[in-house]
Amino acid sequence: MPVTAVVGAQWGDEGKGRIVDYLGQRADLVIRYQGGDNAGHTVVNEYGKFALHLVPCGIFNPTTRCLIGAGAVVNFDTLLTELETLQKACVDVHNLWIDRRAHVILPFHRLLDGAEEAARKDGWEVGTTKRGIGPVYADKASRQGIRVGDILDPVRLRTRLEMLVPLKNRTLVYYGIPEVTVDALMALCADWREALGERIVDGLPMVREAVRSGQRVLLEGQLGVMRDLDWGIYPYTTSSSPTAGGACIGAGIPPRAIDEVLGIVKAYSTSVGGGPFPTELTDADGEKLRRIGEEYGATTGRPRRCGWFDGVAIGYACWLNGFTGVAVTKLDVLDHFDTLKLCVAYRVGDEILDYVPDTAIQEQVEPIYETWPGWKTDTSQARTWDDLPELARAYVNRIGELAGVPIRFVSVGPERDQIIVL
Numbered sequence: 125m126p127v128t129a130v131v132g133a134q135w136g137d138e139g140k141g142r143i144v145d146y147l148g149q150r151a152d153l154v155i156r157y158q159g160g161d162n163a164g165h166t167v168v169n170e171y172g173k174f175a176l177h178l179v180p181c182g183i184f185n186p187t188t189r190c191l192i193g194a195g196a197v198v199n200f201d202t203l204l205t206e207l208e209t210l211q212k213a214c215v216d217v218h219n220l221w222i223d224r225r226a227h228v229i230l231p232f233h234r235l236l237d238g239a240e241e242a243a244r245k246d247g248w249e250v251g252t253t254k255r256g257i258g259p260v261y262a263d264k265a266s267r268q269g270i271r272v273g274d275i276l277d278p279v280r281l282r283t284r285l286e287m288l289v290p291l292k293n294r295t296l297v298y299y300g301i302p303e304v305t306v307d308a309l310m311a312l313c314a315d316w317r318e319a320l321g322e323r324i325v326d327g328l329p330m331v332r333e334a335v336r337s338g339q340r341v342l343l344e345g346q347l348g349v350m351r352d353l354d355w356g357i358y359p360y361t362t363s364s365s366p367t368a369g370g371a372c373i374g375a376g377i378p379p380r381a382i383d384e385v386l387g388i389v390k391a392y393s394t395s396v397g398g399g400p401f402p403t404e405l406t407d408a409d410g411e412k413l414r415r416i417g418e419e420y421g422a423t424t425g426r427p428r429r430c431g432w433f434d435g436v437a438i439g440y441a442c443w444l445n446g447f448t449g450v451a452v453t454k455l456d457v458l459d460h461f462d463t464l465k466l467c468v469a470y471r472v473g474d475e476i477l478d479y480v481p482d483t484a485i486q487e488q489v490e491p492i493y494e495t496w497p498g499w500k501t502d503t504s505q506a507r508t509w510d511d512l513p514e515l516a517r518a519y520v521n522r523i524g525e526l527a528g529v530p531i532r533f534v535s536v537g538p539e540r541d542q543i544i545v546l
Contacts, residue, residue: 126383127341129371132348133387133441133527135395136366137421137428139453139535140388141165144181144344146533146543152339153189154182155331157374158364159346160197160229162255164421168538171213178203179210179220180344186216189334191327194225195364195374197260198272200316222320223327223376224273231312232292232304233259239299250360251397253421261363263288272324275313285309328376335381343371343382349441350395350480357483360399368445386532387447389438389523391455394428396421400486403431403467417457432465432493435526440480442527449532452520455512456536461498466522467491496522503536509546512536 128147132138145167148154161177168174169184176183178198180190192198203222210217233256240259241252252258263269268288274281285306293303334341345366350356352365364370368385372378392413395401404410410430413419419428441447458464470477470489480486499513506512512520512534524531534544 126338127335127343127377127381128384128386129343129345129368129382130386130388131345131368131371131441131445131447132366133389133438133445133447133450134348134393134434135350135401136163136347137394137396137419138348138388138390139451140344141167141176141181142453142535142538142543143386143388143451143533144342145169145184146540147342148180148182148185148188150340151182151185151188151342153191153330153334154180154342154344155191155193155327155375156180156196156344156346157193157371158195158366159362160255160257160260161199161202162253162257162362163346165344165346166538169540171215173538174209174213176206179206179217182342182344183210183217183220184215186219188219189330190220191330192220192222192226193327193375194223195370196223197227197229197257197264198222199229199255200320204319220323221325221327221330222272222323224271224276224324225327226272227260227264228270228272228275229256229260230270230309232296233263235301236292236295236299239301243299249398251399258363275317276321276324278310278314281313282306282310331376335377341377343375343377345371349444350437351397355444357399357486360397360483384448385445387438387441387445387450387527387529388453389433389450389527390453391433391458391519391523392417393431393434393437394419396426396428400483400489401429401431402436402470402486402489402491403434404429405431409461412460413457416460417454432467432491433523434467434491435523436467436470436478436480438523438527439478442529447527447529449530450524450527451533451535452523452531453535455516455520455534456502456504458498458519459501459503462500464496464498464519465493466496466519466526468494468526494522504542506536506544507541509534509544512544
């Protein structure tokens with residue numbers, strides 16, 4: 125490795141957690157570089173099944189240091205719950221750290237997130253999880269946010285809250301929500317400081333030393349490229365950048381230090397939330413993908429929108445991130461289909477597009493498909509490339525052609541030993 129960024133190459137929910145869990149078994153440092161507890165990474169291993177929202181997926185290796193990076197936003201209540209769940213499963217969590225530059229999600233952020241979503245016009249809902257992610261990143265951008273390091277200094281924290289709370293209360297009152305008080309927030313932060321204060325560090329020396337000494341570093345993102353604030357389906361996006369470029373910013377690593385960028389894709393497409401989704405299936409095939417793939421959000425339990433693989437989106441993601449390889453997950457879900465389809469271009473009127481256009485145009489596109497025969501064979505027991513049916517290998521190779529980079533891993537189930545390494 126030594127420094128590898130793991131990036132979602134679709135709309136999120138691609139299976140990044142199981143890939144980071146696998147790679148994390150030989151990593152020295154895993155950094156969660158952006159996002160909050162609005163999306164979960166599902167991991168299945170010898171400890172059990174977990175949906176991690178903030179804790180990096182390298183936590184299952186007791187020798188791996190795990191850092192919630194400066195680009196992330198932290199709900200301390202969620203973090204405490206995750207740590208309790210992990211400890212009950214006998215997972216060693218002593219090596220988890222939180223960068224003091226990360227921003228804190230406060231209770232009013234969640235309240236405002238829900239109120240703002242409810243106020244949007246019909247058809248324009250973002251599909252937010254109402255976890256406060258948008259409002260806390262808005263505070264960060266407007267330079268009025270509370271950072272993790274602030275809770276270690278009560279005097280500084282009170283001053284910051286005294287500037288912020290009156291502004292938030294005016295907005296809360298506008299939406300008919302009770303006001304918050306500085307004293308109540310100070311008490312809450314005191315509880316967090318007592319529980320987690322020893323884990324709060326300046327992450328830069330840790331990261332810099334790991335990179336300079338050639339240690340194996342994994343950069344773990346949340347969601348996918350199509351939810352990127354700049355290059356995703358705006359405004360139906362998250363409020364940060366889950367790209368490889370975002371990894372540099374959120375983890376504090378220069379671009380030239382990244383050796384590998386691994387894009388994660390499902391063998392089909394899924395999306396949670398609003399916005400265009402060109403290959404979406406609203407028929408029996410879509411329901412079949414959802415049922416067999418158990419496509420329900422790890423955070424909200426919402427049913428995911430399902431569709432055929434979008435080869436235009438993977439080419440777009442590859443260009444934006446500079447993928448050096450791709451991991452294909454959930455290939456086994458397609459074992460049950462007689463025929464499969466791959467989107468290879470979009471049609472808008474008389475024009476054919478081989479790239480992902482801006483949201484307004486993307487809402488108008490019609491997918492152009494290739495039809496592929498299904499293999500109708502159980503792939504979940506395959507452990508090598510040659511174990512896969514010939515038709516399955518051809519399908520995966522076509523995904524690699526559309527991405528323009530080599531396939532590095534193929535997943536045929538949730539367990540660690542169900543990953544085929546090419």
